[in-house]
Amino acid sequence: MSISPSAVRRNWLFCAVLLVGVALRVLAMAGFRGVLWFNDSYDFVRIADDPFPHPMRPSGYGLFLWALKPFHSLALVTTLQHAAILGLAGLGYRMLVRDFEVRRTWAALAVAPVLLDSFQVELEHLLLSDTLFTVLVFGAILLLAKPGEAGWRRAALVGALLGVAAVTRTVGVPLFLIAVLYLLLRRVRWPVYVALAATFALPVGAYATWFQQEHGRFQMTGVDGIFLWGRTAAFADCDAFTPPPDLAGLCPYGAKGDRPASSHQIWEDNSPTGWSNGQAFDEETNARAQRFALWAIRNQPLDYLRVVSYDFFVRTFSWHRSRYPTVGTEARYHFPTRPTARKPELPVYGGGDRGAVVYEYSHGTGRTHVVEPYAGVLRGYQKHVSVPGTVLGAVLLAGAAGMVWRRARARTALFWTSGVALLAIPPITVDFDYRYMLPALPFACFAAALAWGRRRPVPAAPEGEPVEAAPEVQPADA
Numbered sequence: 001m002s003i004s005p006s007a008v009r010r011n012w013l014f015c016a017v018l019l020v021g022v023a024l025r026v027l028a029m030a031g032f033r034g035v036l037w038f039n040d041s042y043d044f045v046r047i048a049d050d051p052f053p054h055p056m057r058p059s060g061y062g063l064f065l066w067a068l069k070p071f072h073s074l075a076l077v078t079t080l081q082h083a084a085i086l087g088l089a090g091l092g093y094r095m096l097v098r099d100f101e102v103r104r105t106w107a108a109l110a111v112a113p114v115l116l117d118s119f120q121v122e123l124e125h126l127l128l129s130d131t132l133f134t135v136l137v138f139g140a141i142l143l144l145a146k147p148g149e150a151g152w153r154r155a156a157l158v159g160a161l162l163g164v165a166a167v168t169r170t171v172g173v174p175l176f177l178i179a180v181l182y183l184l185l186r187r188v189r190w191p192v193y194v195a196l197a198a199t200f201a202l203p204v205g206a207y208a209t210w211f212q213q214e215h216g217r218f219q220m221t222g223v224d225g226i227f228l229w230g231r232t233a234a235f236a237d238c239d240a241f242t243p244p245p246d247l248a249g250l251c252p253y254g255a256k257g258d259r260p261a262s263s264h265q266i267w268e269d270n271s272p273t274g275w276s277n278g279q280a281f282d283e284e285t286n287a288r289a290q291r292f293a294l295w296a297i298r299n300q301p302l303d304y305l306r307v308v309s310y311d312f313f314v315r316t317f318s319w320h321r322s323r324y325p326t327v328g329t330e331a332r333y334h335f336p337t338r339p340t341a342r343k344p345e346l347p348v349y350g351g352g353d354r355g356a357v358v359y360e361y362s363h364g365t366g367r368t369h370v371v372e373p374y375a376g377v378l379r380g381y382q383k384h385v386s387v388p389g390t391v392l393g394a395v396l397l398a399g400a401a402g403m404v405w406r407r408a409r410a411r412t413a414l415f416w417t418s419g420v421a422l423l424a425i426p427p428i429t430v431d432f433d434y435r436y437m438l439p440a441l442p443f444a445c446f447a448a449a450l451a452w453g454r455r456r457p458v459p460a461a462p463e464g465e466p467v468e469a470a471p472e473v474q475p476a477d478a
Helices: 005-010 012-031 041-049 060-070 074-097 103-116 116-125 129-143 152-168 172-186 190-215 224-232 244-252 262-267 283-299 303-313 326-332 354-362 372-383 388-405 408-430 438-452
Strands: none
Touching: 012 074, 012 103, 012 116, 012 372, 041 060, 041 354, 060 074, 060 129, 074 116, 074 129, 074 190, 074 438, 103 438, 116 129, 116 224, 116 372, 116 438, 129 152, 129 172, 129 408, 129 438, 152 172, 152 190, 172 190, 224 262, 224 283, 224 303, 224 408, 244 283, 244 438, 283 303, 283 372, 303 408, 372 388, 388 408, 408 438
C-alpha cells in the first residue's frame, strides 16, 4: 500500500526516526554477517535441532528456531528479529495516534528509544529469546489496551500471546496477572476472563506436561531453586547462621563483599551447585538449592532486601553501565571488533558439542563475519547513542506522575506496571542483567506518552451558544 506525501508530512518525525532505525539494522546485517553468539545460544540451537523441553531454560525460542530450520540460515533469524521490532514500533506508533489519541510528536518520541537504542539493535542480532519475548508481551499488552469493548475473542488472543511468551521466558508469567487486574478495573463480563485464562493455560499447560513426560516434574524449568540460590549466594552468611547439615555444602565461597555476581556463582567451575558444561541440575539439587535460598532469606531478610534494592534501584537506573555480572557477559552486548571465541568443543545438554549443533542447524560453522566499514560505524554509534538507566528511570517517574494527575489511568497503569514487573522480577528471583532492561523500555515509554501526550478534547460550549466544530484529525497513514 502506497504512502501519500501528505501522510509523510504529517508524520515526519516518526518517518525520520523509522528511517534511521531501518538504516541501523541494515548496517547490522551488513557489518555482522550471520548472528552474534551468547552462551545460551547453543542451547536454543540444540533445541531447534531436535525439540525437547530444556531443563534449564524454556524451549519457546528454540521452537521458533526449529520452525526456521528448513532454511538453514542464521541470517534469516536476525533478519526476522530486526523486522519484528521495526514492525512492532510501527504498529505501536499507529495505535498511539489512532487508538490512544496521543499527539504525533509524543508518539514518535515513545517509539524512538526502541528504534534507535544501540543496545536494542545489538540484542536483536544476538541469538537469544529476548527479541521474540518482547514482541509477544508488548503485542499482547497493546491489544489488551486497545480502546473498545474487550470481548472474549480479543481476550483469547491476548492470553495466547502471553502464554507463548511465558514458555519463551518465564518472567512473562506475572504479566498474565497484570492483565487480569486490568480487566477487573474494566469490569468486563465473565466470558472474557475465561477466554484469557484458557488460552494462557493452553500453551503453559501443554509445555509443563511435555516437561513432565521428559523430566518427571509438572513445571516449566528445573532450575527455579538453583536461580534463587544464586540470588541468595550474594549475601548468605553461613558463619553467622548455621544451615541445616544437609544444606551446608551449598554455602557460597568467599567473604560476602568479594563474591562473584549472583548469576555467575551458579555457573562457576567450582560452584557448590556442582555445575558442569553439558549437564543439567537434578531434581534433588534444585530442591536443596531452593531450601537453602529460603533458609537464607528467612535468616537475613534485610540482606536480601538490600541486594534486590541495589540491583533494582542502583544498577538498573545508573547513568553508566558497569561490567556486570561479568566482564565477558557485559561485553557480549557490545558490537565486537572480531568474531567472539565460541569454543566449539564444549558439550551441549541434549547431546553433541557447540560446533556440531550449529553445523546441523545452519549447514556451516555459524562463524560471525565482521565486515568493515559497516561494523565500525555501528561500534562508533554504540559509544554515543543509547538510553541510560537514569533516563529510563525518569520516563518511569513521568508515567507514575501521569497516573496521579492525568486521565486514562487504567491504561497508563497497564503499561507502567508491566514495565516495572519486567525490571523487578529478575533482581528478585535471579540477578540483574542489562539485557533484561530492554523489554521494559517500550512499556515505560508508552506509559509516559499515554499520561502526558494525549490530545486535549474540545471543551463543551455554554448552554445556548453554538458549538464550534473541532478541526478534523487527520489519520496517521504511516
